[in-house]
Amino acid sequence: RKEVEQDPGPFNVPEGATVAFNCTYSNSASQSFFWYRQDCRKEPKLLMSVYSSGNEDGRFTAQLNRASQYISLLIRDSKLSDSATYLCVVNKRGLTGGGNKLTFGTGTQLKVEL
Amino acid sequence: NAGVMQNPRHLVRRRGQEARLRCSPMKGHSHVYWYRQLPEEGLKFMVYLQKENIIDESGMPKERFSAEFPKEGPSILRIQQVVRGDSAAYFCASSPPAGLADTQYFGPGTRLTVL
Numbered sequence: 701r702k703e704v705e706q707d708p709g710p711f712n713v714p715e716g717a718t719v720a721f722n723c724t725y726s727n728s729a730s731q732s733f734f735w736y737r738q739d740c741r742k743e744p745k746l747l748m749s750v751y752s753s754g755n756e757d758g759r760f761t762a763q764l765n766r767a768s769q770y771i772s773l774l775i776r777d778s779k780l781s782d783s784a785t786y787l788c789v790v791n792k793r794g795l796t797g798g799g800n801k802l803t804f805g806t807g808t809q810l811k812v813e814l
Numbered sequence: 815n816a817g818v819m820q821n822p823r824h825l826v827r828r829r830g831q832e833a834r835l836r837c838s839p840m841k842g843h844s845h846v847y848w849y850r851q852l853p854e855e856g857l858k859f860m861v862y863l864q865k866e867n868i869i870d871e872s873g874m875p876k877e878r879f880s881a882e883f884p885k886e887g888p889s890i891l892r893i894q895q896v897v898r899g900d901s902a903a904y905f906c907a908s909s910p911p912a913g914l915a916d917t918q919y920f921g922p923g924t925r926l927t928v929l
Contacts, residue, residue, distance in 0.1 A: 741903070743905055787856070802849075804857040806856035
């Protein structure tokens with residue numbers, strides 16, 4: 701079983717739609733959770749951190765359920781520019797107390813269409 | 815404040831040659847990480863370094879791969895005797911010292927093609 705699992709998609713949605721991505725992780729010791737965005741052949745860019753209380757940044761809402769080991773990302777009013785691959789990322793802080801090793805899902809591809 | 819810098823951006827090598835990939839972290843960042851992304855796959859952790867120390871190399875292949883982060887200069891990922899399977903995008907990330915934040919910021923990557 702993969703440490704971080706995501707539906708690969710692609711999700712093809714019309715502009716203005718609401719789309720939701722889900723992710724599950726297997727390591728219950730994971731401590732930090734993120735959504736990154738990766739455009740074709742470019743570096744991953746941090747979209748947002750994910751907290752148990754849920755957090756929102758404009759049109760983006762992320763949620764973490766530690767009991768179910770489940771992470772979600774909701775995009776409202778999707779734009780053409782939202783087309784990208786969305787990466788679910790978890791980490792477990794190293795024993796040294798510093799730094800961390802990110803574990804990436806394979807990503808969910810989103811295509812927003814006119 | 816410049817972001818994470820990587821060079822070269824594209825590197826072509828023939829089988830058996832050596833590849834050297836360089837990464838300069840963001841100013842003030844003392845932690846460097848290397849990840850590899852094979853075609854159509856997710857990013858996989860390779861190695862985590864601090865200045866002059868390898869902290870975690872659990873993701874590094876046992877042979878031909880090595881990494882360093884000297885006191886002065888960039889971090890280097892070195893691949894000896896490259897094979898076609900080494901063709902991938904290699905991303906470097908950096909983060910601040912422990913206790914300040916654990917967010918990692920990625921460089922633009924080096925795309926290695928082995929002929």
